[in-house]
Amino acid sequence: MTLALDKPRSPRRPAARRSNFELASWLFMRISGIALIVLVLGHLFIMNILDGGVHRINFAFVAGRWSSPFWQMWDLAMLWLAEIHGGNGLRTVINDYARKDTTRFWLKVMLYVSMVLILFLGSYVIFTFDATIPAN
Amino acid sequence: MTATVSEKAGSRGDLPPVPDGAVTVALKVLRFNPEVDSEPRWETFNVPALPTDRVLNLLHYVKWYIDGTLTFRRSCAHGICGSDAMQVNGVNRLACKVLVKDLMAKGDKPTSITIAPIKGLPVNKDLLVDMEPFMEAFKAVKPFLITYGNEPTRERVQSAADRERFDDTTKCILCACCTTSCPVFWNEGSYFGPAAIVNAHRFIFDSRDEGAEERLDILNDAEGVWRCRTTFNCTDACPRGIQVTKAIQEVKRALLFRR
Numbered sequence: 001m002t003l004a005l006d007k008p009r010s011p012r013r014p015a016a017r018r019s020n021f022e023l024a025s026w027l028f029m030r031i032s033g034i035a036l037i038v039l040v041l042g043h044l045f046i047m048n049i050l051d052g053g054v055h056r057i058n059f060a061f062v063a064g065r066w067s068s069p070f071w072q073m074w075d076l077a078m079l080w081l082a083e084i085h086g087g088n089g090l091r092t093v094i095n096d097y098a099r100k101d102t103t104r105f106w107l108k109v110m111l112y113v114s115m116v117l118i119l120f121l122g123s124y125v126i127f128t129f130d131a132t133i134p135a136n
Numbered sequence: 137m138t139a140t141v142s143e144k145a146g147s148r149g150d151l152p153p154v155p156d157g158a159v160t161v162a163l164k165v166l167r168f169n170p171e172v173d174s175e176p177r178w179e180t181f182n183v184p185a186l187p188t189d190r191v192l193n194l195l196h197y198v199k200w201y202i203d204g205t206l207t208f209r210r211s212c213a214h215g216i217c218g219s220d221a222m223q224v225n226g227v228n229r230l231a232c233k234v235l236v237k238d239l240m241a242k243g244d245k246p247t248s249i250t251i252a253p254i255k256g257l258p259v260n261k262d263l264l265v266d267m268e269p270f271m272e273a274f275k276a277v278k279p280f281l282i283t284y285g286n287e288p289t290r291e292r293v294q295s296a297a298d299r300e301r302f303d304d305t306t307k308c309i310l311c312a313c314c315t316t317s318c319p320v321f322w323n324e325g326s327y328f329g330p331a332a333i334v335n336a337h338r339f340i341f342d343s344r345d346e347g348a349e350e351r352l353d354i355l356n357d358a359e360g361v362w363r364c365r366t367t368f369n370c371t372d373a374c375p376r377g378i379q380v381t382k383a384i385q386e387v388k389r390a391l392l393f394r395r
Contacts, residue, residue: 022362023391095363096323 025088032081039078063131072126079122087115146201158184163194166252167262187237191224208263218311222263223252228313228373254316270312273328277336282347298343305338305383307376314370314380320363327363330370330380337383352391361387
């Protein structure tokens with residue numbers, strides 16, 4: 001016969017078995033936010049202020065930038081971080097404001113579908129951009 | 137009809153004499169009688185008030201001498217029991233800790249004070265809300281000493297510095313001012329609320345307690361501390377001056393760095 005003991009002589013319960021998703025998403029918002037300050041402000045500075053600003057942007061300008069893997073990665077990081085940062089923010093807004101479970105579910109479905117579409121389209125363009133097609 | 141008259145009259149008979157220096161205050165109360173009303177409605181009472189009166193005195197005046205059906209909670213009336221939390225001029229306060237002189241209109245303008253039940257909990261009648269959802273969240277964080285192993289043969293000793301660590305959160309009186317001032321809590325069932333986290337903090341940072349992991353797990357959930365938006369409504373509302381938002385951030389930090 002075994003003796004039934006509640007928590008037998010264990011000073012601490014084993015570590016968390018629950019999900020750390022909310023913790024991770026909270027942390028992601030802070031870190032991506034800091035990264036986006038650099039990425040977005042840098043992007044705006046290059047696009048709008050440096051060397052005549054927005055007026056010099058044309059197909060050749062984009063083609064020139066994306067010939068460098070550095071700017072490809074810059075834009076890719078900006079795309080993913082901004083999209084997930086904004087999407088996660090909207091997820092919290094939906095959680096806060098949607099009153100019915102069905103409303104919340106469908107709003108989130110719309111949000112996630114739009115996020116996947118934008119991330120796919122943006123990444124697709126960055127990776128398959130062809131500078132040799134004729135610019136009109 | 138005498139029935140109607142006796143129903144409306146206060147519980148203590150005739151109006152008392154108006155004291156010297158009293159001004160008439162328009163007390164606008166958000167009332168709700170579930171047997172009659174489908175929606176809450178505003179009712180205004182003109183009440184003579186001294187600047188040194190507390191808002192609770194005005195409610196007493198209404199209940200005792202004007203309309204005995206006005207329903208609200210109060211027990212000690214001195215800011216200790218935490219029964220009379222309500223919205224006074226739109227912010228959560230204990231009615232027994234707000235003085236009329238602090239709500240007086242400037243100059244000769246007539247003073248009007250609005251009283252409404254605390255938000256986010258079901259209203260039973262007038263200013264009386266159902267505290268059960270609030271208490272459920274409180275119970276969920278296990279607000280009691282958890283220890284494992286053999287009980288010590290003498291008291292559990294704690295240094296003054298260890299006691300100081302959670303001193304602020306021992307002051308909570310569970311009045312629900314903080315929780316019902318939180319915009320995230322207003323969406324029902326989505327958040328434990330500041331008061332539950334304050335009471336979890338009180339044990340998580342207690343050197344004698346061994347249940348910190350359990351409580352942190354509970355607060356790590358979707359309804360836990362990560363829903364906090366640091367709007368500081370709770371810190372502003374707390375009648376005991378607890379730094380509620382700070383306590384919530386300390387729990388977040390404990391979750392981030394616990395391993």
